[in-house]
Amino acid sequence: MATEQDTAQPYGEQSDLEQLYERLVETGLAKLAVYAGLGVFLVWTLFPVYWLVTATLKTRETLLSFPPQWIPFDAQLGNFAALFAQRPEFFQFILNSVIVTIVTTIIATSIGAAAAYGFVAFDFPYNLDFHLPFYILSTRFMPPIVTIIPLFVIYRSFGLVNTLPGLILTYVMFNIPFAVWMMKGFFEEVPRSIVESAMIDGHTHVGAFVKIVLPLVKPGLIASAIFTIIITWNELLFAIILSQNASAMTIPVGLASFITKYSVQWVNMSVAGTIALVPVLVFAFVAREQLVSGFSMGAVQK
Amino acid sequence: MVRVTYDSIKKKYGDTVAVEDIKVTVDDGEFAVLLGPSGCGKTTTLRCLAGLTEPTEGTIRLGDHDVTDVHPKNRNIAMVFQQFALYPHMNVWQNISYPLKVDGVDKETRRERAREVAEMVEIEELLDRDVGQLSGGQRQRVALGRAMIRRPAVFLMDEPLASLDAKLKVDMRSRIKVLQQDLGITTLYVTHDQEEAMTLGDKLIVMDDGNIQQVGSPDKVYHEPKNRFVAGFIGSPTMNFIEVERDGRTIRPVHGAAEFAVDLDDEVAARYEGHDRFEIGVRPQYFKLHTAQTDNAIRGQVKVTEPMGDEQLIDVLVGEDEDPLELTVKAPSTIDVARNDEVWLTIQQELIHGFDLDSGERIAEGGDQRQRVAASRAEAE
Numbered sequence: 001m002a003t004e005q006d007t008a009q010p011y012g013e014q015s016d017l018e019q020l021y022e023r024l025v026e027t028g029l030a031k032l033a034v035y036a037g038l039g040v041f042l043v044w045t046l047f048p049v050y051w052l053v054t055a056t057l058k059t060r061e062t063l064l065s066f067p068p069q070w071i072p073f074d075a076q077l078g079n080f081a082a083l084f085a086q087r088p089e090f091f092q093f094i095l096n097s098v099i100v101t102i103v104t105t106i107i108a109t110s111i112g113a114a115a116a117y118g119f120v121a122f123d124f125p126y127n128l129d130f131h132l133p134f135y136i137l138s139t140r141f142m143p144p145i146v147t148i149i150p151l152f153v154i155y156r157s158f159g160l161v162n163t164l165p166g167l168i169l170t171y172v173m174f175n176i177p178f179a180v181w182m183m184k185g186f187f188e189e190v191p192r193s194i195v196e197s198a199m200i201d202g203h204t205h206v207g208a209f210v211k212i213v214l215p216l217v218k219p220g221l222i223a224s225a226i227f228t229i230i231i232t233w234n235e236l237l238f239a240i241i242l243s244q245n246a247s248a249m250t251i252p253v254g255l256a257s258f259i260t261k262y263s264v265q266w267v268n269m270s271v272a273g274t275i276a277l278v279p280v281l282v283f284a285f286v287a288r289e290q291l292v293s294g295f296s297m298g299a300v301q302k
Numbered sequence: 303m304v305r306v307t308y309d310s311i312k313k314k315y316g317d318t319v320a321v322e323d324i325k326v327t328v329d330d331g332e333f334a335v336l337l338g339p340s341g342c343g344k345t346t347t348l349r350c351l352a353g354l355t356e357p358t359e360g361t362i363r364l365g366d367h368d369v370t371d372v373h374p375k376n377r378n379i380a381m382v383f384q385q386f387a388l389y390p391h392m393n394v395w396q397n398i399s400y401p402l403k404v405d406g407v408d409k410e411t412r413r414e415r416a417r418e419v420a421e422m423v424e425i426e427e428l429l430d431r432d433v434g435q436l437s438g439g440q441r442q443r444v445a446l447g448r449a450m451i452r453r454p455a456v457f458l459m460d461e462p463l464a465s466l467d468a469k470l471k472v473d474m475r476s477r478i479k480v481l482q483q484d485l486g487i488t489t490l491y492v493t494h495d496q497e498e499a500m501t502l503g504d505k506l507i508v509m510d511d512g513n514i515q516q517v518g519s520p521d522k523v524y525h526e527p528k529n530r531f532v533a534g535f536i537g538s539p540t541m542n543f544i545e546v547e548r549d550g551r552t553i554r555p556v557h558g559a560a561e562f563a564v565d566l567d568d569e570v571a572a573r574y575e576g577h578d579r580f581e582i583g584v585r586p587q588y589f590k591l592h593t594a595q596t597d598n599a600i601r602g603q604v605k606v607t608e609p610m611g612d613e614q615l616i617d618v619l620v621g622e623d624e625d626p627l628e629l630t631v632k633a634p635s636t637i638d639v640a641r642n643d644e645v646w647l648t649i650q651q652e653l654i655h656g657f658d659l660d661s662g663e664r665i666a667e668g669g670d671q672r673q674r675v676a677a678s679r680a681e682a683e
Contacts, residue, residue: 191385191387193383193384193385193386193387194387194388194389194390196352196354196374196381196383196387197381197383197387197389198389198400199353199354199373199374199375200352200353200354200374200375200379200380200381201375201380201400201401201404201448201452202375202401202404202405203375203404204373204375207404212389215391216390216391
């Protein structure tokens with residue numbers, strides 16, 4: 001055994017830890033441990049979602065019973081209908097959320113991408129192509145709540161409180177720094193020579209940006225769109241302050257309204273929560289492939 | 303197909319001068335190679351013509367048109383980049399025909415033209431492939447095809463072969479030359495590889511430090527270098543430079559190496575009248591290596607030999623002090639020497655150059671250098 005080790009490891013002894021690790025790999029225990037760890041992680045992440053979705057099929061009593069009812073046997077399919085019967089304004093909330101999210105995403109991603117490309121492609125005087133992006137990022141340093149009172153006062157003077165454009169404006173402000181930084185990374189990956197080549201092939205710089213650069217950074221655009229969607233769709237703090245009645249309320253505000261002074265409407269909240277969850281989930285799933293594929297800069301030698 | 307004129311082009315980046323003063327004309331249909339070490343401004347010079355870099359001063363003319371401020375897309379030029387710069391989201395034929403698409407040519411015609419061009423660069427079987435699946439050489443052919451399809455007035459190539467391996471390089475080199483001659487398109491080609499430059503160019507534009515050092519045919523630049531820089535940059539292995547003092551007909555190195563004392567022929571010595579101290583340049587093949595003592599020869603010791611097939615490179619140390627003179631000599635491989643052997647070197651004197659120490663300019667030699675070269679070759683054989 002000793003001689004075998006000597007020939008196998010001519011460049012020094014294995015430590016005890018390395019030997020132990022090798023034994024674990026040989027016996028398959030290492031793999032088992034990895035899978036067990038992943039399993040725990042999976043349950044940890046997915047159980048809340050499971051609990052939320054199954055709660056929509058329960059009554060208030062079975063939902064709060066102890067020991068908990070893990071699987072809802074007497075499914076209450078009427079819960080969805082009941083929510084909209086009790087709170088018809090929920091349709092309005094969903095519509096508001098959809099409008100705000102879509103418009104915000106389009107504006108923030110477009111402005112973010114254009115700004116980021118500007119910083120990457122052009123030389124600014126006084127090194128501003130370095131300083132400005134940092135300034136943009138720095139707007140996110142302070143806790144957002146700090147700005148909420150001045151913002152409310154300004155919004156009131158401009159008549160923007162309780163309007164969708166008001167909300168959209170706030171969210172665009174929120175999301176642009178993120179979009180700029182995300183897109184900056186992607187644009188930096190696009191070789192300058194491709195843009196120059198496109199200009200020599202007959203494009204203006206703007207033309208080259210739209211026709212050549214943007215298709216190349218599509219995964220980046222989708223990624224920043226997804227993040228913008230998630231942030232906007234879930235945002236509660238600003239929405240709750242800046243919307244005062246159903247005409248401008250979004251889903252998170254609606255969800256919060258189930259927590260009343262006297263009770264928490266658990267079942268309604270679960271139903272509404274599930275409704276809020278589905279679109280984001282579907283979108284992320286659809287865009288998943290776009291996110292990972294396509295970003296092959298294979299035509300370029302680095 | 304047009305003549306290109308650079309008139310006093312200067313480019314500064316802040317306080318850094320990239321190109322100082324470029325005045326050169328490339329004639330219609332000519333293949334001009336911008337050659338120089340990295341950082342000499344050759345790429346900047348090319349990019350000024352492409353319109354990708356705006357010169358600080360001066361004008362560039364294509365034919366009779368001043369294009370200094372014209373957008374690249376309106377210059378009727380095509381460019382091949384070192385990094386190929388293909389569009390990764392398009393396949394081969396879409397890449398090749400993209401300039402036509404921007405021009406608004408219909409799909410049928412584009413496809414047809416792409417096929418014609420692909421035949422010229424021999425990639426017609428790859429037309430429907432994604433560019434990501436291609437090898438380096440194939441990608442470079444696609445890039446060439448894309449440059450050719452619009453039949454531009456001028457071809458610009460920025461080190462197009464630099465990222466290919468050695469064998470492919472030689473192959474593509476001859477293909478580029480054939481294509482350029484067939485199409486007759488004025489071409490400017492940037493490279494730092496002097497072998498590439500010599501084989502491709504009708505005209506070499508040797509640059510250093512933001513300025514043109516010499517413009518001329520490959521033969522002229524090789525045999526009649528204008529100054530010490532050109533002499534040292536062109537030719538591989540590099541020319542041997544020795545700073546010498548002249549005493550009558552005898553020259554001796556300024557620093558050490560007493561063994562090095564050469565009596566010049568009358569005709570050669572006459573060239574250097576008025577130059578008591580100057581630098582001589584001797585190409586490795588203009589030394590003759592002897593294994594026995596010879597008249598008017600320099601005694602030295604072999605440091606190392608590098609066989610190269612028919613020939614070998616021999617580093618010879620002259621002088622035994624701690625700072626010997628090191629000379630590179632090219633000799634037939636039939637001569638059998640090894641490290642530390644004693645050898646004697648004679649110089650083919652009519653082929654050496656002398657350079658002024660202050661200006662670095664070559665000291666005039668008179669007569670036709672080429673004829674002397676031919677004569678020396680005939681004599682050698």
